[in-house]
Amino acid sequence: MSNVVTLHGDKRWKAVIDYRADCGSTSxxxxxxxxxELHNLIEHGPDWNxxxxxxxxxxxxxxxxxxxxxxxxxREVRTSAE
Numbered sequence: 581m582s583n584v585v586t587l588h589g590d591k592r593w594k595a596v597i598d599y600r601a602d603c604g605s606t607s608x609x610x611x612x613x614x615x616x617e618l619h620n621l622i623e624h625g626p627d628w629n630x631x632x633x634x635x636x637x638x639x640x641x642x643x644x645x646x647x648x649x650x651x652x653x654x655r656e657v658r659t660s661a662e
Contacts, residue, residue, distance in 0.1 A: 593618070594639040597625065598632040605632060611639060 591611035595618060598607050610621045618636070622628050 591639055594637050595621065596635045596637075597622065598634075599626045600630040600632055 590613065592613050593611070593615060595610045595612070596607055597610070598605050606626075608625055610618075610625075612618065612621065615636075618634075622631070622634070
């Protein structure tokens, strides 16, 4: 996978975990290599009973836009218009 470029060293995944807090909510960002590491991050982070959501993305410089279907449509429309 030599064509993979990441934002945070060689870490493949990015998780943004939102927790309920006294002031509303707080987000914690984690970078990790193997998806199997996610459960340990959640277990050792803030109390998982306050977890609102966990957003997991492939850690890419384009934030996944290259694989997003709406981004693909936009690119195709721009390309066909040229």
